[in-house]
Amino acid sequence: MTESSPEQGAAPSFAVIPGAQVQHVLDGRHREVVELIETAYRLHGEGQTVNPPSYFLRFPDRPSARIIALPASVGGDVRTDGLKWISSFPENVGRSIPRASAVLILNDHDTGYPLACLESSIISAARTAASATLAAERIADARGVRPTRIGFFGTGLIARYVHGFLAGTGWTFDEIGVYDLAVEHAAGFEEYLHRFGERGPVTRHQDAEALIRSSDLVVFATVAGTPHITDPAWFDHDPLVLHLSLRDLAPEVVLAATNIVDDVDHCLKAATSLHLAEQFTGHRNFVAGTLYDVLTGTLRPQTGRPVVFSPFGLGVLDLALGRHVYDTIVASDELRVVDGFFHDMRRYG
Ligand SMILES: NC(=O)c1ccc[n+]([C@@H]2O[C@H](COP(=O)([O-])OP(=O)(O)OC[C@H]3O[C@@H](n4cnc5c(N)ncnc54)[C@H](O)[C@@H]3O)[C@@H](O)[C@H]2O)c1
Numbered sequence: 001m002t003e004s005s006p007e008q009g010a011a012p013s014f015a016v017i018p019g020a021q022v023q024h025v026l027d028g029r030h031r032e033v034v035e036l037i038e039t040a041y042r043l044h045g046e047g048q049t050v051n052p053p054s055y056f057l058r059f060p061d062r063p064s065a066r067i068i069a070l071p072a073s074v075g076g077d078v079r080t081d082g083l084k085w086i087s088s089f090p091e092n093v094g095r096s097i098p099r100a101s102a103v104l105i106l107n108d109h110d111t112g113y114p115l116a117c118l119e120s121s122i123i124s125a126a127r128t129a130a131s132a133t134l135a136a137e138r139i140a141d142a143r144g145v146r147p148t149r150i151g152f153f154g155t156g157l158i159a160r161y162v163h164g165f166l167a168g169t170g171w172t173f174d175e176i177g178v179y180d181l182a183v184e185h186a187a188g189f190e191e192y193l194h195r196f197g198e199r200g201p202v203t204r205h206q207d208a209e210a211l212i213r214s215s216d217l218v219v220f221a222t223v224a225g226t227p228h229i230t231d232p233a234w235f236d237h238d239p240l241v242l243h244l245s246l247r248d249l250a251p252e253v254v255l256a257a258t259n260i261v262d263d264v265d266h267c268l269k270a271a272t273s274l275h276l277a278e279q280f281t282g283h284r285n286f287v288a289g290t291l292y293d294v295l296t297g298t299l300r301p302q303t304g305r306p307v308v309f310s311p312f313g314l315g316v317l318d319l320a321l322g323r324h325v326y327d328t329i330v331a332s333d334e335l336r337v338v339d340g341f342f343h344d345m346r347r348y349g
């Protein structure tokens with residue numbers, strides 16, 4: 001029985017976990033979060049998860065917006081089911097609020113009852129950045145070269161979280177490059193880097209090619225809906241590319257790289273760059289394998305080609321991290337239960 005499982009016949013409890021509590025649990029815990037994410041990837045690779053396709057809700061009257069449902073179930077010690085419900089409204093940035101907003105529902109393994117609703121934009125950004133950090137570490141280890149020049153292509157909230165996780169797990173850089181279509185976003189990110197305490201040179205690039213050619217670790221975190229990077233020659237120096245925004249690279253660039261994904265079926269969907277490459281070639285042979293394959297050592301990406309990691313973003317990662325946040329708050333006796341949330345619990349009244 002879990003902490004929150006009801007006594008015989010008692011109504012299960014339901015809690016709301018606001019962002020401040022989530023942040024308090026995760027603050028400064030970069031290494032621990034990366035390890036939790038690695039565990040979730042391993043469970044997924046071992047078949048101890050259920051992660052159906054994400055459902056994209058789109059709107060004819062708001063074509064740039066979407067809300068995605070990610071139902072998932074994680075076994076192992078996590079033993080939790082649930083749903084992440086995340087909106088992306090890119091115009092929010094112009095309203096001075098973040099593009100993405102999200103909630104995560106955790107369901108009890110034994111009863112199916114929802115246990116909690118968590119603010120989940122922080123969980124989502126943290127798991128994305130932790131996954132990127134894990135991939136960067138393990139791919140760099142396999143290739144035997146640790147990048148020292150990082151380039152952020154698209155400088156919003158996800159770029160900030162990726163930088164925070166890399167720095168928080170011991171990465172240091174000789175040079176940091178930034179590039180964004182919106183000059184004020186690149187400037188805001190540069191200001192964040194200095195405030196964070198980065199002492200090395202930060203270069204704000206005026207064009208995409210210069211950023212890519214001068215970085216051996218490239219982080220794509222744009223909101224581009226269709227590929228805008230078409231020249232494989234820009235990657236001739238074989239960088240490690242964290243392609244978090246999934247739709248920046250043209251099929252030619254994908255096909256010239258060693259491609260690593262989180263889940264093949266998930267990633268070759270929804271007009272991602274890899275999906276376009278599959279449509280272009282009629283096959284999936286350009287996918288070298290998954291991050292799980294890298295973790296288990298069955299895939300060892302080499303130098304001599306660029307490596308592109310494209311994580312679709314699995315709901316199982318959100319669940320694993322959300323469950324950790326929930327358990328930590330329960331253990332510290334700070335769970336904010338909504339009294340009487342489940343009502344009319346007697347079968348015959
Ligand atoms: N793969 C995953 O698991 C995962 C998880 C979370 C977010 N994401 C993706 O990360 C991306 C970034 O999210 P965010 O919250 O930081 O968004 P954001 O809106 O805060 O920032 C995006 C930035 O990209 C810039 N940009 C847009 N198009 C560009 C282009 N063609 N070239 C250069 N810059 C460009 C924008 O000006 C903006 O500054 C989104 O695409 C999101 O879907 C992926």
